[in-house]
Amino acid sequence: MKRAVLIAVPYFWLLALFMIPFLIVFKISLSDAALAIPPYMPTMKEGLGAMLSQLDFENFIFLTEDDLYWKAYLSSLKIAFISTVFTFLVGYPIAYAMARAPTQWRATLMMLIILPFWTSFLIRVYAWVGILSTEGLLNRFLMWIGIISDPLIILNTSTAVYIGIVYTYVPFMILPIYAALERLDESLIEAAEDLGCSRMKAFWLITVPLSKGGIIAGCFLVFIPALGEFVIPSLLGGSGTLMIGKVLFEEFFSNRDWPVASAVAVILLIILIIPIILFQRNEQRQQEAEE
Amino acid sequence: MKYMLGTVAVLAITSAAALAEEVRVYNWSDYIDEELLTKFESETGIKLIYDVFDSNEVLETKMLAGSSGYDVVVPSGEFLQRQITAGAFQPLDMSKLPNAANLWDVIKDRTAQYDAGNTHSINYMWGTTGLGVNTGKVAEALGDDAPIGSLELVFNPANMKKLSECGVHFLDAPSEMIPAALKYIGEDPNTQDPDVIKKAEAMLAGVRPYITKFHSSEYINALANGDICVAFGWSGDILQARDRAAEAENGVNIAYNAPSEGALMWFDQMAIPVDAPNPDAAHKFLNFIMDAQNMADASNYVYYANGNKASQEFLVEDVIGDTAIYPDAATLENLYTKSPYAQKVQRVVTRMWTKIKSGT
Numbered sequence: 157m158k159r160a161v162l163i164a165v166p167y168f169w170l171l172a173l174f175m176i177p178f179l180i181v182f183k184i185s186l187s188d189a190a191l192a193i194p195p196y197m198p199t200m201k202e203g204l205g206a207m208l209s210q211l212d213f214e215n216f217i218f219l220t221e222d223d224l225y226w227k228a229y230l231s232s233l234k235i236a237f238i239s240t241v242f243t244f245l246v247g248y249p250i251a252y253a254m255a256r257a258p259t260q261w262r263a264t265l266m267m268l269i270i271l272p273f274w275t276s277f278l279i280r281v282y283a284w285v286g287i288l289s290t291e292g293l294l295n296r297f298l299m300w301i302g303i304i305s306d307p308l309i310i311l312n313t314s315t316a317v318y319i320g321i322v323y324t325y326v327p328f329m330i331l332p333i334y335a336a337l338e339r340l341d342e343s344l345i346e347a348a349e350d351l352g353c354s355r356m357k358a359f360w361l362i363t364v365p366l367s368k369g370g371i372i373a374g375c376f377l378v379f380i381p382a383l384g385e386f387v388i389p390s391l392l393g394g395s396g397t398l399m400i401g402k403v404l405f406e407e408f409f410s411n412r413d414w415p416v417a418s419a420v421a422v423i424l425l426i427i428l429i430i431p432i433i434l435f436q437r438n439e440q441r442q443q444e445a446e447e
Numbered sequence: 448m449k450y451m452l453g454t455v456a457v458l459a460i461t462s463a464a465a466l467a468e469e470v471r472v473y474n475w476s477d478y479i480d481e482e483l484l485t486k487f488e489s490e491t492g493i494k495l496i497y498d499v500f501d502s503n504e505v506l507e508t509k510m511l512a513g514s515s516g517y518d519v520v521v522p523s524g525e526f527l528q529r530q531i532t533a534g535a536f537q538p539l540d541m542s543k544l545p546n547a548a549n550l551w552d553v554i555k556d557r558t559a560q561y562d563a564g565n566t567h568s569i570n571y572m573w574g575t576t577g578l579g580v581n582t583g584k585v586a587e588a589l590g591d592d593a594p595i596g597s598l599e600l601v602f603n604p605a606n607m608k609k610l611s612e613c614g615v616h617f618l619d620a621p622s623e624m625i626p627a628a629l630k631y632i633g634e635d636p637n638t639q640d641p642d643v644i645k646k647a648e649a650m651l652a653g654v655r656p657y658i659t660k661f662h663s664s665e666y667i668n669a670l671a672n673g674d675i676c677v678a679f680g681w682s683g684d685i686l687q688a689r690d691r692a693a694e695a696e697n698g699v700n701i702a703y704n705a706p707s708e709g710a711l712m713w714f715d716q717m718a719i720p721v722d723a724p725n726p727d728a729a730h731k732f733l734n735f736i737m738d739a740q741n742m743a744d745a746s747n748y749v750y751y752a753n754g755n756k757a758s759q760e761f762l763v764e765d766v767i768g769d770t771a772i773y774p775d776a777a778t779l780e781n782l783y784t785k786s787p788y789a790q791k792v793q794r795v796v797t798r799m800w801t802k803i804k805s806g807t
Contacts, residue, residue, distance in 0.1 A: 189790060191533045195511040224801065291674065312660060395661050395804035403801075409504040410621070410797040412511060412790075 178425065185215055185418035189411075196414045215419040225403065225420065229427065232400040235314070235389075236382040239321040243378045244371070246322060247329030251370075252363075254330070255337035266334075269327050281320055281391050288316050288392070312394035320388040325381065329374040336370025337363070372435070380428055400424055470728035471496045473506065473517040475715065476664055477687060478572070480748035487735050493728050501664040502620070510535040514722055518729035521571055524561035524714040525622065525787040536567045536718045543730040544569070546737035554754035557784060558714050568716035569733055570754025572683070572746065575710040575774070575782060576623050579666065579685030582700045584613045584676035596704040598631040601679055604653045611657035614675030619661035621800035623711055624651075624679065626785055630708050637785055641795045651803050661804055667691070673699040681713075682771060683751035690750070703771045705778060712782035714754070 190197040295307040348358040386401030407417035476499040626636035628647035666678035670688035689701035743761030
């Protein structure tokens with residue numbers, strides 16, 4: 157009985173905060189745009205009968221007819237993937253250094269990683285506008301020390317979007333990797349070195365495989381929100397940076413087409429869910445193999 | 448005990464504040480003299496919560512979603528018309544708006560095409576969409592006879608190529624830019640025919656490489672600081688940039704011109720959402736705004752013309768005497784207005800705009 161209650165809590169959470177909103181969005185994606193409040197029909201008020209009688213997938217078919225949508229999905233996947241790689245390259249050494257730091261420092265270091273969250277995310281992204289613009293801090297500094305004579309154009313390009321995503325999400329990469337590395341039994345590395353491994357080889361053979369769980373968790377925590385990111389590309393990116401978050405915004409705000417916007421969102425979710433399920437299956441299989 | 452009393456007093460004060468009457472106004476950014484807001488509060492005792500937006504699309508989504516929580520909102524004409532059709536606004540109670548007698552019939556006649564009989568809205572301000580120019584930099588790039596009063600300036604690739612070095616901003620508002628583009632190629636700016644609208648795309652694609660940014664509010668500062676030399680934007684915003692540059696004494700001179708080919712004339716209308724929490728206070732706010740002196744203060748501050756005849760005697764010469772703000776009869780004749788796009792046409796326009804901006 158107690159066990160059933162315990163299991164019910166997360167399932168209730170999933171139902172209330174994921175399944176119900178998803179079903180509402182999915183329902184809207186099957187309706188038609190209309191000039192009314194709310195701007196689609198049929199609505200819930202008209203009942204299940206009206207909904208079923210007008211059921212069709214025309215909004216999803218529409219998405220396949222225009223190359224804008226799959227190009228935006230692909231471009232988002234690319235931006236999210238590259239950002240994840242860079243976030244990993246920046247985050248891993250930091251996590252590693254933290255895990256290797258003397259125990260009495262670790263709490264402080266952890267605090268420093270979390271500290272930026274005390275400022276609003278939006279303000280931190282706006283700060284990058286001030287840093288990266290042609291009249292901004294970075295360009296003035298580089299020109300002052302004489303490395304460049306003309307300002308670099310970074311703001312409103314994809315480079316600025318990568319910088320913004322890596323900056324924003326790097327704590328989500330560091331924390332799980334740090335958790336994995338901190339648990340690592342140091343005697344394993346000593347043993348490897350005693351058995352003739354170089355430090356480098358011990359790192360590759362022991363540390364990296366044992367922190368794999370943290371790496372994968374960190375990569376998912378960065379990749380998933382980066383894929384649907386809207387704020388960073390709209391503030392830092394130029395009009396040439398195509399991302400699905402911006403397409404969704406346009407459908408919702410400029411076209412007032414909630415059904416098509418919902419269809420875009422449903423597809424985005426499917427794109428995200430497939431790799432997550434594959435990953436979980438893989439984990440399960442590994443666990444079974446170990447047992 | 449004394450301490451306890453203090454706490455009780457504090458609680459009483461805070462709950463009294465929570466009970467005080469509130470009115471929530473949602474207006475465009477940089478669009479009012481903020482002293483008017485405090486004046487309204489002290490005159491009526493109603494707490495005013497003032498939020499801002501910078502695109503009609505954002506406002507419209509809030510209106511169509513319903514329960515926005517706002518008592519007064521300020522959509523532009525064609526958006527107002529569509530939202531009235533959707534049932535988003537309540538009819539105004541004219542008995543609560545004695546100052547409506549101050550309104551100017553020249554503007555009322557034009558806004559009636561969006562709001563039949565002007566029953567759901569009052570005009571706040573109106574203006575034109577046109578060319579903001581940094582005169583010094585443009586003369587440097589194009590010579591002294593640069594066509595700063597013509598669409599040639601921004602739609603002719605030869606001119607734009609030279610201007611791109613000092614920076615050009617366009618409004619990120621297809622409902623304003625596409626009609627201007629159609630006007631330039633000699634088509635009806637008000638067309639609902641997708642095939643005609645698509646003709647604007649080829650022309651815009653030719654100048655696209657030279658456009659620095661599409662944005663609907665950043666150009667005020669960018670023009671004033673001298674970061675860009677041309678902006679296609681709203682009249683009053685550009686005049687505000689002119690003023691900020693003059694105040695900063697940074698050597699930047701800004702001029703506004705409505706294109707000689709014809710400019711879009713738009714109207715920002717104050718309306719009360721159908722589900723406004725406090726429609727009574729909303730009427731008080733509308734009546735306050737229509738007071739001749741108050742409306743004149745607002746126009747004197749933001750450099751937009753208003754639809755209030757009685758306010759004109761209180762306008763400073765800089766505003767009433769400036770033909771960029773109050774156009775002369777000949778220019779007024781040359782202005783055009785725009786009706787909303789049908790849903791299918793809207794999709795074509797948005798899609799085309801995305802393609803122009805991103806190349807996809």
